[in-house]
Amino acid sequence: SLVDSARVAMATRQRELHAFSYPNPDDVLVVRGGRGLVLAFIGIMPDFRLPLEAYYGFLALKNGVPVSYGGGWELFGTLDFAVNIFASFRQGESAYLATQLLRAYRRIFGMRTVVVDRYQLGHESTEALRSGSFYFYHRLGFRPRNPDVLRVLETERTKIAADASYRSPVRVLEQLAGDEVFLSLPGGLPAPEKRLRATDVAALVARFVAREYGGDRVAAVRETAARVGLVLGVPRRASWPLSERRAFEGMSLVAALIEDLARWPVAARRALVAVMRAKGASSEMRYAHQLDGHRRLRRSLEALTSG
Incomplete structure (x- = not known):
């Protein structure tokens, strides 16, 4: 089953996800995203759910092979989104995968704002820093609202425009990961950083x-x-x-x-x-x-x- 596939994919990589530890077999949603992509959204058994937010973890498979996992936590129209693409698949269709995940979450929750926390961007996460996570989300339309991060980003964009070979050093990526980034959809919050948490x-x-x-x-x-x-x-x-x-x-x-x-x-x-x-x-x-x-x-x- 897809639940078993999710557990095996995590166990072989020594990782864990709450939804895969306490899955609800009656609440598994399957989305076929094209190009051989299958997204399995796995709900949680009622006794193990989050107190207030709604939550679905996911496993993404490409031609039957697990390529990514993560989750989405939704509260009053705002989705906290986390995706981890397995290292051997990161140079492929990562952006396509992320957009299909967001489309599916939109169908599930109808969220109007999407948030990615700073850990996903590289704060205290060497893996995210090395993968250039901030720029990955930036290309998808996510934007920071923290003034300090915005200033660093503007400086980096100027350098990139002047020299196409320029790459932001790790210390700068750490600064860019200093706060959340947001994707605003129709009806989204005007100031998502002040949202109810x-x-x-x-x-x-x-x-x-x-x-x-x-x-x-x-x-x-x-x-x-x-x-x-x-x-x-x-x-x-x-x-x-x-x-x-x-x-x-x-x-x-x-x-x-x-x-x-x-x-x-x-x-x-x-x-x-x-x-x-x-x-x-x-x-x-x-x-x-x-x-x-x-x-x-x-x-x-x-x-x-x-x-």
Whole structure:
């Protein structure tokens, strides 16, 4: 199976990917990208999913041979994208592969902004520096927004224009990898560097659990699920599938941060219940779209993390 192929490809290279360690065989999406390219997007078993983001790892095969792996983490229309092309295939159709991956993720998530973090560009990654990762993404349309990085890039572009044989030295590549780069699609964020991040929400949850429950997460989940369930009109959930009940409990820690939750319109509260249940459904694709469509939840979390 494609899941087995992904695991073997990683094991033989002494690498690991969360989606391949806890794959959901009921949530495998296959895309045929032309030129012998097959992309397998592998979802995660409900109990091992990320708390807030939707995530699919991928394995790319060229004529049946694994050539690349990576993943995409999506939250409210922004995709964090990571791709690693196996060394022996990097001089081939790498750009074509990356564009087909992004096209497929667009179909899965409908993202409007794509982010590549600085590790992928070479920050603390010798492999990425040696492969010229920054310029690879730059040719695909990704752009930095950090003023310091932009200044370095402008200097390098001037040198390249003056001398076609010029190559940026490693120390300069390290500077170019100093911050994230972004690809803006129609409807994308005007300032993606200021986007809502799952890590910011996680920090708020951690402080909430420490403050209100002395760090006892089990008690926090139990009590917030009961309280949030009452507020959202679903005090009894025994008839739900176990994975959906657990997803609701986990996301209750996020919902509990919203002080005016009880004053939300009924429709918004019902939509939030649907989002929370979808987190534990067989596929995360529906969850991603429902979460992205819940504007009130997004605004509430943005207000909390910016405060």
